[in-house]
Amino acid sequence: MKLIQGILQGKVRPLAKAISLVEDNLIDKEELIDQLYPHTGKAAIWGVTGPPGAGKSTLVDKLIDRERSQDHRVAVIAIDPSSPFTGGALLGDRLRMQRHSLDPQVFIRSMASRGHLGGVSWGCSDAIKILDAAGFNTIIIETIGVGQTEIEVVELADLVMLVLAPGMGDEIQAMKAGVMEIGDLFVINKKDLPGSEKLKAEIEYVLNLSSDNPEQLPPVILASAQKSEGIDELWKKLSTKYQQLVKSGYLSARRKERIKKELSRIILYKVHHLLDKKIALQDNIDNWAEQVYLKKDMPYTMVNKQINRFKKEMRLDDSKN
């Protein structure tokens, strides 16, 4: 595949095209990803998540500076929600990072969630692999503004930053319930606004309560992305935390866990499709329901009959090959 060569040579156009291929879920993506896969595993993958408007994009913009000062190549995937009604999306994260657009060592890609729940998009995990193979040192994933259930970035990133800001009242209360558990690092952004110290204390308190290991509490850092304050400290903590992950062996454990989840997800997806095709559920369900309604067939008898039909068709397929 021509794209692959271009990607490995670090060319932008093939890279961008390849990401579209996985976003659009075209069948060519399978060969693409499998051929790139041996070249992956070198990049550090950071997830940035938190409620809408907390300052995630502004923070990412500043972190790009720090990474560039180390001569690291940086890629960003920034996800915004698609409208469930029209499928359209207004992708605005990039606006805050646009001053990096002429730096050839920075690649920024906006993605719409396209109906995927969980704060990321279907294509995201494959897009990460493409960027990794293309040789970026750091890949930053900005999720959509999250609520409690949208925490899938944990399954994609090596390390997750949860960004909070004062004045978000109820949102933070909800966060404390579940999302708190996902942060390796907490950023209280907008420290220029009143209430940030108090929020920091609250977060530390909650973390303390819910931790079995008080010595290993995740860092909570006050910052102002807009005023470029606290960014150095945050960035240093990030690096330290990452080194810890590598040394402790926790990083490879996390990555194995990620592969496990991903394989399961793809297998289930494919089996589901196969089943759909062979059983033709959509075409037949009205008829089956009618039979069961009229008591001409019993529910479980009906279901098992269809499953057996599926198995038989699979065996027929097998013997054909």
Add this chain to the structure above:
Amino acid sequence: MSSKNVRILIAKPGLDGHDRGAKYIARALKDNGYEVIYTGLRQTPESIVQTAIQEDVDFVGLSLLSGAHNELFPKVVELLKQNQAEDIIVFGGGVIPEEDIPALNQQGIKAIFTPGTPIKDVVSFIEKNRKT
């Protein structure tokens, strides 16, 4: 689950500080089911083109009030070509005199929408020119 979504970059080159028009069109295109990337005020042709390539958009819509369209619009087309990205379709909008339009078309700006153009005209332009 496979689907080709149309992606559109709405960009504002030039020095004027008004982006109401650009924001309006960005939102309207979103409401018509497209994925729209908006990058804010005062973008150079160079940054518009790099953004279009990284984002792998199908269309670039340029919005301009400042009167520099005769230089800036063709510049974007030219830079796309230099980057082997001439398949990205460029259209323009804003306060643009009728008499400038033929020359802009000739230089590769596929359509010009002047103020008051109904959004459905823009949508039908996109539907006619999209790849799939």
